[in-house]
Amino acid sequence: MNTATDRTADVVIVGAGLSGLTSADQLIRAGYEVVVLEGRDRVGGRIRTTEIADVPVDAGATWVAPDHDEVHALAARLGIELVPQFHQGKGVISLGGKRRVESLIALAPWVMADIARVMSVLQKCVDEMPVERSWEHVRAERWDAMSFGEWLRRQRALKQTRSFMRMVCLVHWGAPPSDVSLFNVMRYIKTLGGLAHMLAVEGGDQQDRFLGTAHRLARGLADAVDSYTHPDASVEKAAAGIDVPRVLVDSAVEHITTDDDRVVVESRTHRICARYVIVTASPMHRAAIEFSPTLPDHHYGLARSWRLGALSKAFVAYDHPFWRDHGLSGEGMSDDDTVFLTFDVSPDPAGPGILMAFCDGRGFDAHPPFERRRRVIDHLAHLYGDRARNIIDYTDFSWGNDSFAPGGPNPAVGPKAWTGFGPYLHEPVGRIHWAGSETADQFSGTMNGAILSGQRAATEVVTRLEGRL
Ligand SMILES: Cc1cc2nc3c(=O)[nH]c(=O)nc-3n(C[C@H](O)[C@H](O)[C@H](O)COP(=O)(O)OP(=O)(O)OC[C@H]3O[C@@H](n4cnc5c(N)ncnc54)[C@H](O)[C@@H]3O)c2cc1C
Structure with a gap:
């Protein structure tokens, strides 16, 4: 539960996605006090769980590649298991309305x-x-x-x-x-x-997914940040655990004011004074914060031109993964204006069978729920036959329609916007540092990139806190 109080900390972190939580975790383990302010009513950002047929599924980030070392390390630390993406059998391709059963290659x-x-x-x-x-x-x-x-x-x-x-x-x-x-x-x-x-699936970016969804990573990390007790804390405080949570949700940051000595970060419910702030909101969402003094001009150009795209996901559940009975993998590719890609994310061969459909936000998001559902099921019937109409459950999530920090998975950076504004992505401005998956030089746009960016920003800030810069 949030407490509406003024607080002090060494560092405030804006955003409780994987990058912000990673920064918080690293700073706190280095002995610094942090507060994380998150605008949504949950942690995880672009990692989000939804449910279908009583099975938790990933509405946002799903897959982990073998070389996503930071994600693997975090999962191991938190005791979260990965399972391979189902990839046996043939795929279905539909181009120009013509359906073919083929190996995707x-x-x-x-x-x-x-x-x-x-x-x-x-x-x-x-x-x-x-x-x-x-x-x-x-x-x-x-x-x-x-x-x-x-x-x-x-x-x-x-x-x-x-x-x-x-x-x-x-x-x-x-x-x-x-x-x-x-x-x-x-x-x-x-x-x-x-x-x-x-x-690629095997050996590539779609190789594995999390048992029980990727959100367990964010939840586990947020719990670790909240429960960490500094070794030098008083015995009474250690015995009692921390008195207030460090990760505060429903707390959208509206103002960041900096001067020579400190930074004041304000949401409607909290006012935190600190020495540094790490902003992890996607570049486009940085613009929703009022900075005082204002940021250098190019930061506003960056926010304006690095707009997030919009991707949607629909999930359809069946009593069992019936496509497997016909030697199909559940991998489908289509040039349809609604569903363009499908994957099998069933929890068990015995059922329920779950197909995840990636949908083009432009042919999906504006429709009412019943129309979205009709479009998805019609197209699955086109790809997998009429059996695909015998559903037991349906759900979907449109990142472009999200009520806070909408859009995803990544910024659709248009012509001239990268060379124009990209160089400023993570250049600190006074006491303000920047993180977030798009600021990563490696694995940018993935959970692994988010963790790397959080680590980089925390290291920058520790260097300054220790007076080494
Ligand atoms: C549909 C989809 C599928 C994806 N699939 C994959 C995949 O399979 N594998 C993979 O590795 N990655 C995938 N990704 C990308 C991955 O989710 C992101 O790269 C990663 O989670 C980004 O983490 P982040 O911390 O950088 O940003 P975010 O998760 O966006 O976190 C930033 C946080 O800042 C908060 N915020 C914004 N403004 C404010 C404010 N003013 N005040 C307070 N809080 C604020 C936001 O609410 C958010 O929680 C996918 C993303 C989507 C949307």
């Missing part, structure tokens, strides 16, 4: 050849790009000046190749290729370890 040979050609050209450019200060690369401005859609046209990519790349864009940025700059696409691929890795 066996589209028509000429299409496969074209996708391989385009991916190889793209990967060669990516290989040239440095991860750090990539905007200083000699070709950075040229890459950033055009959209990914324009680049695909210039490569004379086949229609089916463009459909495939549209799906890649929708799932990573919640926006079509015309809305994201080529540089943004390339840098993202670079920080994730290559296009093939990014698209």
Whole structure:
């Protein structure tokens, strides 16, 4: 429960997503007192659990790659198990309304050849790009000046190749290729370890998911932050546990005022004085905070041009994963304007069977619930046959319609916005430091990137608290 009081701390952290909670955890273990202010009524940010047929499922972040070391380490620390993403059998592809049952890597040979050609050209450019200060690369401005859609046209990519790349864009940025700059696409691929890795299930970004959802990570970390007792705390305080929680939800930060000595961070219910603040809100949501003195101009340009895309997820439950009976993996790809990708996230082969459908926010979010449900089930029936109409439960979640800090999964950074504003993503402004997955130089846009960014920001602040800078 929140307490409406003035408080002091060494560091205030804005946002209780994985990056903010990581910063808090690191700072507190280094001996500093923190307060985390979160605008939502829950922790986790873009990690969120929803429920279908009494099974918890991930409305937000789901998968972990084998090289997401920080996520693996946190899961091990909190005792949270991972399970492999189901990936046996054939996939279903629907392009232009024509449905085919295929292995996803066996589209028509000429299409496969074209996708391989385009991916190889793209990967060669990516290989040239440095991860750090990539905007200083000699070709950075040229890459950033055009959209990914324009680049695909210039490569004379086949229609089916463009459909495939549209799906890649929708799932990573919640926006079509015309809305994201080529540089943004390339840098993202670079920080994730290559296009093939990014698209793969086994050995790639979709390899594993959490037993009982990814939200257990955020909840576990928030509990650790709340319950930590400093070794030098009084015996009475240690015996009693902390007197007030450190992670405060329903507390959207509205003002941040800094001077030479301190920072004052205010929400409607809390006023915290501290020495430093770490803001982890996505760049676009930083603009909802009033900074005094105002930030340098380019920070407002960054917030305006790094707008989050909108991705939605629908879940449909069946008595058992019936598609497996027909040798299907539940992996489906489509150029439909509602459902463009499906995965099997069933908890058990015995049931219930659960299909997760990624939906394009533009063909989904504006519709009333019954229409969204109709569209999803109609398309699943197209992909998996009429049996897909015999559902036992349905639910969905639209990140673009969220009431606080809407949008996700990542900013759809349009042409010229990366080289223009990206360099300022995590440059501290006085006592204000920045974290958040998009500020990570590695694994940006993932949970692993969020943790890395939280660690980086906490290290920056500890260096200053210790007077080493
Ligand atoms: C649909 C979807 C699917 C995804 N799939 C995957 C996946 O499979 N694997 C993967 O690794 N990643 C995935 N991601 C991305 C992953 O969720 C994010 O990269 C990561 O969780 C970001 O963490 P963060 O702490 O940087 O930001 P956030 O989680 O956005 O946390 C920032 C927090 O700041 C809060 N906030 C904002 N403004 C204020 C304010 N003024 N005052 C107080 N609080 C504020 C927000 O409410 C939020 O809780 C997915 C995301 C989405 C949306």
